[in-house]
Amino acid sequence: MRLAIVGSVLISLVGIGVVRAGDEADIKPNAKVLESRFRVVKQRYDTGKRQYIFVLEAKVTSDQPCNFDASFQDADDKEVKAVKVEFDDGGRQTAKGERYTATIKYPTRKTMDKVTQIIIKKSD
Numbered sequence: 001m002r003l004a005i006v007g008s009v010l011i012s013l014v015g016i017g018v019v020r021a022g023d024e025a026d027i028k029p030n031a032k033v034l035e036s037r038f039r040v041v042k043q044r045y046d047t048g049k050r051q052y053i054f055v056l057e058a059k060v061t062s063d064q065p066c067n068f069d070a071s072f073q074d075a076d077d078k079e080v081k082a083v084k085v086e087f088d089d090g091g092r093q094t095a096k097g098e099r100y101t102a103t104i105k106y107p108t109r110k111t112m113d114k115v116t117q118i119i120i121k122k123s124d
């Protein structure tokens with residue numbers, strides 16, 4: 001009976017986007033914060049370079065820099081590591097309708113063994 005309950009909980013967790021630690025290619029960053037400024041055109045994980053790549057289209061023209069961090073978190077929602085989201089042009093500004101590439105470089109595999117989710121946050 002306990003095994004059935006545990007199995008149901010695990011299936012539920014996978015269904016809502018929580019992934020077992022160590023499966024870094026399966027952990028898709030939560031990019032909701034990007035959607036206030038961009039439309040996500042394409043996204044993918046590059047296994048060889050161990051980074052997540054977004055192709056974004058600007059919704060607005062802005063002189064404000066694109067400052068975002070990716071928070072790598074464990075199963076308890078505690079931050080294990082944070083990195084800057086890097087834009088191909090440095091993220092200095094955006095022009096409505098233009099496309100930009102943003103990259104999240106993953107930390108070491110040892111660190112990623114603890115990670116179950118990646119949350120993108122606005123930074124200063």
